[in-house]
Amino acid sequence: MPKALIVYATRTGETQKIAELIAEGLRFSLVDAQVVNANKIKTQEELQGYDALVFGSATYHGEMLQSMKTLLFLAEKAGLEGKIGGAFGAFGWSGEAPDRIYDTMKNIFQMQMAGVPLRLKTSSLDGGIKMAQDYGREIAAKLGV
DSSP, X not given: OOEEEEEEEOSSSHHXXXXXXXXXXXXXXXXXXXXXXXXXXXXXXXGOSOSEEEEEEOEETTEEOHXXXXXXXXXXXXXOTTOEEEEEEEOSSOOOHHHHHHHIIIIISOOXXXXXXXXXXXXXXXXXXXXXXXXXXXXXHHTTO
């Protein structure tokens, strides 16, 4: 069974909800999905051993949260080349964080990214639940399941 790690950085809890919904979509496709707060990841070794990695952050004042920036510095040394990846985030106004995470994963880490970054204002409006679950399914499809 393929394994996926979903790591999120959140201010209000909304990005965590999206992470959990992405994990559901992965699990629907029989992928073992683990969800972890970015603050809990302390070493690059904690990012290894997964077939897919999905990183997400809220956008706050046009930036991703500091805990996600710190995680990306760790991930740069984790040897993620060729792994399946995805990026997501919640936002109030601008929503740049998922795009910046996605570009870093694709261009710096050389990961095989799913479609486009998932950007949601909230998981509970405008089909957000289904969109997040479908993003998990999309990542699972890139894993071949």
